Amino acid sequence: MATFQIFHSSGQYWYRLRADNGEIVQSGEGYTTKASCRHGIRSVRANCRPEHFKCFFTAGQYGFNHVAANGEIIGRSEKYTTAQARDYGLQVVLQAAPSAHVEDLS
Template identity: 40%
Template sequence: MAGKFVLTRSSDGQYMFNLKAANGQTILTSERYQSKDGALGGIESVRKNAGLDERYERRTASNGEPYFVLKAANHQEIGRSEMYSSQTAMENGIASVKKNAPEATLEDHTTS
C-alpha cells in the first residue's frame, strides 16, 4: 500500500492536508489554505519538492525534540513533521516523505 494525502477542512473552514505513510501514520502536515485549489497546489508542491534533500530544514523544538519543515523552491513552508524522539527517527521521517509523497494518492474528505 502506498502513502496518501488526506485533504480535510479545519474547524475554521480552511483546507489542509496530511501526508500519511502506508502504515497510516501522519508524516507531514500542511499549513492551512483559504481555498481547496490552494491546498491542492500545496500537495503538488510536496510531490515536486519531497525528493530534494535541500528542501528539508531540520529543526529542534524548545523542548529539545527534533522535527523538520519541507519548503518549496521559494523558501515558503509547505509542511512540517510531528516531533520526534531522536535525530535518527526524524531522518527516518524525512526518508518516508521522500518515498511516499511522489506517488501518494489523494483522499478528499472535503466533499459530502
C-alpha cells in the same frame, strides 16, 4: 500506500501525508480553498529533494520543515523524540510523497 488526505476544519482546507503504516509524517498549512490545498500538495511533490528539508531540534523534540525553492515552508513534520525517528520520517516523505494518492475527506 502513502496518502495525502485533504480535510476541512476551522473554515480552512488542510492536507496531511500519512505513511503506509497510517502515521502522519507531514502536514500543510491552512488554505482558504480546496484548489489552493491541492496546489500545496503539487508543490510538496515537486520539491521532494533532500535540499528542500530543514531539520531542527527545539524544546527537546526533533522535526523538519519542507520548503519550496523560494524558501517558503510547504509542510511540517510531526515531532519526534529522536533524530533517528525524524530522519526516518523525512525519508518516508522523500520516497512516498511523489506517488502518494490524494484522498478528499472534506
